[in-house]
Amino acid sequence: MENRIKSSLPYEKLFDYIKADTVVTEEDVKNEFIKKNNKADAKIIFFDPKKITVVQVSDEEIKKYYEEHKEDYKKDPAAKLKYVRLQLKPSEADKQITKAKIDSLYEVIKKGADFAELAKEYSQDPGSAKKGGSLGYFGRGRMVPPFEEKAFSMKIGEISEPIETRYGWHIIKVTGRRKNKKGEEEVEASHILLKPEPSEKTKENLAIIAEDLFEKAKKEGIEKAAEELGYKTEETREFYKNATYIPGLGRAPELVKFAFSKKTGAIHEPIQQKQGDYIIAEISEKLGEHYQPLEDVTQAIRRKLEKEKKVQQVIEQAQEFVGKFKPEDYLAEAKKEGWDIVEAKDITEDKYISKIGKIENLNKAILEKEENEYTELITSDKGAFIAFIEKRVKPDMEKFEKEKEKLLEEAQKNAENARLNEWYRELKEKAEIEDNRSMFYNF
Template structure:
């Protein structure tokens, strides 16, 4: 019986997954846009549509099994798509490295792993006694259950080459005792200090003229050199409810209004039909004063009598029916009400979304024939233009994070129309390269505000530096703290200061921390300056490292340091591997 249920569940999941992928493909309007014949290329390996669709079906089915109640909206769909793509990139790149390093898992390697099972295997209750892994139970199942043994061996054979590769990469780094000792010393060499902060923000009397700003721009032109850049003209087709969608919800809210005004229990109707988060509580929103809700909702709610039921009211969240449960005054005399509501959200239907997708396809065809601006005129769409973006940008102003569009812009000529992009929120973007420029200088008008801020900050820092120097000349060190308070300079207290610790309000100033740790108790440092201000520190307490304790803990510390260094090295290795790989991602044209 249970096996049959499991089989049927799997069939349902895969049917749903198939429909889901088919709809995603429709979202890409593949046949209309006639995209490249493959979804992507990873380090020379082409990923074809049928292959990637199967990966997505499997990923979607797994997601449904893990979260059967989850609604798969556009955001979740994109998340599944991105996770699947990233896993595929990882798999292909790692497998190529396994071949390059000529790594093979021997029978001896597999036996070792069988004898030392993975943590998730050890966590299986059937392999435990008193919540602890029982090797004897595990071994009995391994010997008696051929299916489990075959499955686990296959899992090991698949995973082990990757593990061996990672071990090979990790072996490239070796932590020395000297490094660990220095790290221990640095972390345990501490001080408490009071720091006089000569803050440039306190300087109010200064002036930066327009002439100074212009002169700085001319004298430092190289500072404003920008790399080659592109711009797009684009049309955004927003997924929003149609009149038909709104009319459908209006008819539904009217029918619910008849129910609750004909004597049906408001809370029961809200629990059954409301689409708001308060539905399980019968729509109860609790008490609220004016200013807590959107205007349309608030006006109707406060105008409704206790026990009364409002006619349907439309807000940005949808259609509401409101009933007022209680009215009272707050301690400050404000009106406060307790209300409940029934909410029906007005959202774009599947039919509306499909119509917008078809319009996007039609616009794309016209844009290919006559250009985006003329095509947009025919369809009465507004054309916008992005800001300049460089090849290493990860964001296009006005559009968002669309890596494929950035790559497209730098590989094609002005006037070239990119395939329609479906954004994470479901909207569509059709873009045409409108401008390309080589290395150039940022225009003065664009740069002047930043130049002025920088010059202002520079002047304030110069003035505060002079004041700090005058301060140490004027007073004896024993009076620094009291005189600083009198003059209005902030005294920041830092506890447990180490070489790399951030000090509250001051952040991390490496030179300041170092100077504090070089001083003895009851001594002042010299003036320390950085771009954020000038500092004068009084060392109240010093705590030197216990090197005898280090000797006792040395082996454990070295093991921890080695593990940390290995993991950091592995992460850097993989990051570099991915950055250097040629990856072509055409998914947006398909899904």
């Protein structure tokens, strides 16, 4: 115990040092109390930009925006890979082995063996195997076509010969039939599923093919080598040096490191992925700092400019609305014109309002008003708003005086914990950590 206390003392001193400059004052706690307890209920007229259905954005406007905001589309150095994925799949011989197994099971069932017990022992459908193969009742459209067609053609108690679907080989037993509330036919069935699986020989053959493709690609390039051997070449989207995942390939830290340490055209030796597939990759393109081409960002810019135009139009319509009507008529007239009226309860300075979001100047304007008052027209990049205040709740400062010591203690503790977390984060950011997990683990 004494040693444990001694070993913990340096940590306590460090934490005390880090927390020493964290001071929460009574004024801080008071302001937070007011912020949380200053509330209002309101009906908010929402001049929603989505009500504007048509706006026009020209190609010239898109190009002008792109040129004026080109730095927004600047990208760090990136790379692309061309690759071939050699999928590990059961061979025809593997499939025949599975077919022989399912045929043997079928013969045993025909001789009177318990279907449910065999399903529990042999079926490779984890969801139904533990229930004796039971799939319950199902209607048409729930199962893959060959399975459904067979099940709906069978009588209660009948057991099918093995049938093949994309999942493998099935033996089906129909245990019930009925019509649901809509009058549609349903079948109750159980099944035993055996899935063809790649044998060791199939895995060895794939490894040999991967090595052959790699050797050929080193001489001819991956595209030509793949074409000659009858495989398809794909290309990733660009990715960056700090990437965790490569588009199309998933988690591949070894290939990320390769792409940024070798030259264009370099071929990586075959990498076996977790599911058994092999990847052979070539660095197809390396980009320094660069700008996304206009054609790649045109649609994003178009959407942005369309949204801005809709917001501007809806603000203009809201301004016309304010000019046409008296405040006491706002709610009724807004309803007539088809604008949304959002009812919000317990609005605070930080409250997220359903259907609207968190708009700081709207919340602030609401809390500056008293009951039965309207705010001015509030505008933002989400539209325009007028709020009618139905109820106001002011902070109970007597309650604050009674609870301030407890609140101060809690606030101090929270602030110290936040400071410690900030220190940890800063320490981690400054630390030079190299990720070498790929040397020890096959991700």
